[in-house]
Amino acid sequence: MNRREILQTGLAFGTGAALAPHRAFADPINLSFPKDFRWGCATAAYQIEGAVKEDGRGQTNWDVFSHTPGRVANNDTGDVACDSYHRYAEDTELLKALGVNSYRMSIAWSRIFTTGRGKPNQMGIDYYNKVVDGLLSAGIRPYVTMFHWDLPAALPGGWQNRDTAFAFADYAGFMAGKLSDRVHDFMTINELRCFTDIGHLEGRHAPGLKLAPAEVNQVRHHGVLAHGLGVQAIRAHAKAGTAIGIADNATFYVPVIETPEHIAAAKKATREQNAMFLTAVMEGRYIDEYLNQEGANAPKVQAGDMAAIGSPLDFVALNIYAPEWVRADDSPKGYATIPHIASTPRMASPWLVVGPEVAYWGVRMVSELWKPKALYISENGASADDPIVNGRIDDADRVMYLRNYVGQFHRAMAEGYPLKGYFLWSLMDNFEWADGYSKRFGIHYVDFATQKRIPKLSAAWYKEVIRRNQLV
Template sequence: MKAISRRLFGKTAAATAAAAATGVTLPGLAASGLAFGQSYERKPVSLKFPEGFKWGCSTASYQIEGAVKEDGRGETNWDIFAHTPGKTHNGDTGDVADDSYHRYKEDALLLKNLGVQTYRMSIAWSRIFPEGKGTPNPKGLDYYHRVVDDLLAKGITPYVTLFHWDLPAALPGGWQNRDTSKAFGDYAGYMAKHLGDKVKNWMTTNELTCFTDLGYRIGQFAPGLKLPNGEANQVCHHGILAHGLGVQAIRANAPSGTLVGLAENATVCVPVIETEEHIKAAQKATRLLNAQFLTAIMEGKYIEEYLKYHGADAPKWEPDDFKAIGSKLDFVGHNVYTPTYVRAADGPLGFAVVQNPSSYPHMASPWLNIGPESIYWAVRNVCELWHPPAMYITENGCSSDDVLTPEGQVGDVDRVMYLRNYVTQLHRAAAEGYPIKGYFLWSLLDNFEWADGYSKRFGIHYVDYKTLKRYPKLSAEWYKTVIARNAVV
């Protein structure tokens, strides 16, 4: 090693310096036509987003608010689930979370400091209707008026999600009961009527599969049931019916100019190689693997392949259901984290899913496989299949093993790496002309991460859960620069 070092940093370095001093070119550089010391002409490639592109952050009510027994809030399915032994990491609950219920002005200042134009927040249904329906709670409505007013005063536009999994526990049968879909429609109409003069952008539901399949088929999330296939499929139908009834109710009660969409985490099918056959296979897979949710919503029906696959276990619906479910949307919101790789294959489907090897890289959460190209294909597949007027990335982010230094800093370079690569791929979608209008980073704050409790941190602001003090991470500095320049940095 010493001999090699002397050769590299001794004689060779001296010879190089001498050559530079005399203007002599060395053999390697001579072949390239450049004299030593002559600089290459750098030609920067702009990764600037279109003018008017909106940057924001996302949060959810149960994950950040806390104050679960204050001002008339009703109990939710997640209150019950989190307090059931063994359901969440370390028995963690959202009872306090980030205490954003009391600190919302402080959190809005974090948003303002980032320079975001938008903020995606959710409303706790049980703060408005403690029983899920019936008599509304004026203190709940007043609270969200204050939150929205404070955002608008700071120049931040709210994008409001009406349901982010915290279902009022008083609703009999939860999502197994078709009446819950109707109750959601009533709640959506009430909010549009009473907050619609201030909120112009609404999302009905967040991630349908997470509050239906994960809650009622797999049991990982509230209410923790493992229903037979047919019953679980019916729950999924009630989920998309709630979305459709919500769209209709918002349109019937909100002022003109209101925009309505949803935030969906559709399976992102990425072609293993960008050739025509694999690209077509990925689009076929996108349509089929999302058949019970986004495909049904965008096409206003269950496709034949889905019905045939489930047979007698396929969901049942009433004649007018799909008039609501297929309601035209002003935008599609897509939450993007990981890819599903797809290749062309023989057979009736025309595609096959490629399983990731055990060596595939992931972030701190084992499920969070890294695939920056997934954000490009999320946009492209949805746009080419269903042609929505606009799209937003309503969530994108990652967990990291963040460590707060004694100086109050968090050097989350892995998160910066993840975000930079994903946003670069999003720029590709924007540059190719797809109607991508904005990006909401998940998340503004470390928070209650559902079954993972407080074991995983997704925020660009570190939260000390003992003091509840917020600390900006390196990723917050990075994102602030991206927003200021409207470009990848």
């Protein structure tokens, strides 16, 4: 009798009764992804490029903010960052070694228009042409984000000024015209909530303001208006066949128990709590719940604004990290969020609560609420302590995080939601905004003194996922 027969009959245990087959002999779960699935990594210009005063680049709000004492941990700045402006070819080799077929990058607006508008800077255009051409030569498809928080400092009033939305559209349309013969996928703006609320309500990010509610709502409106005008400008200037979307970190609500009433509560919360951002973009209007809640503080909307904001998209990209848990209740809203308590598991960043189910529910909720043509995960990743031991960085905690989240993304894809690709944040450690260099999100370790890149255990894991095209 072989081992399988013994396990199935139970004789090995002297029970005389048959046991269920051992898991090793059960039909394996299909954890593979479609052949055309896009595997990639993501970065952002200010976080990796450095070279802030080279080749005509203008000053940004993050240059000003990071050089203001006390604003960033350890008074770190992005002046050098990962020096990717000079090392982009080396970083393309990192991507190539992983086996990715895609790369999400952003353009520094102030490299193209030094003051945000006016005469274009050819040296900036040339730089991004070289980056794009290098990626394509390596067989890697670039996905380009037009704005990832680094606003040209010379624009009067910044995001408080409505005209900034139009300046963004001019820049986005211009760059689409320059790149769309080779770049076929553009994202307008990254994470509306971060550069509006964290920058203008909480004051923890550039420009470091704490505005009144009505002023914050107007900044939010200018942000979504910039997105909508940007979509129209890219569509007008890009080559035919260009796909346009947005990369947003909507607040994603997870039903505390997977039952109909809690699922309905999570869906309602997702729509209402993102009313000023993704809901407005996908529906082309501010929903009544938001307007009634804000009252006299609601944003001032001009004719044509909402039509632009609701411009049709070819895809929606989601930055998914941490969940918000929600349950149904008898309140007028019909739901209540459950706070993250001290025992809630987190990664190295205190805000990064570990809740892999958010990967599935984020994709599902956006799909069911707004039925986008396609979805991408434009960011997902984790900070970890990353000690170097005998020349190795065995970040098993990050691998745990990624494995569980990718498993939940697989569930969403397997259930038929239109998930087409995944961009891991991030290719390498970089300038982590107000945390400076104190938090590491990369799957490649960066020694910021020498700029040496060292693959972590997570890079080996991700490489194997890509090689097999399935969850490992």
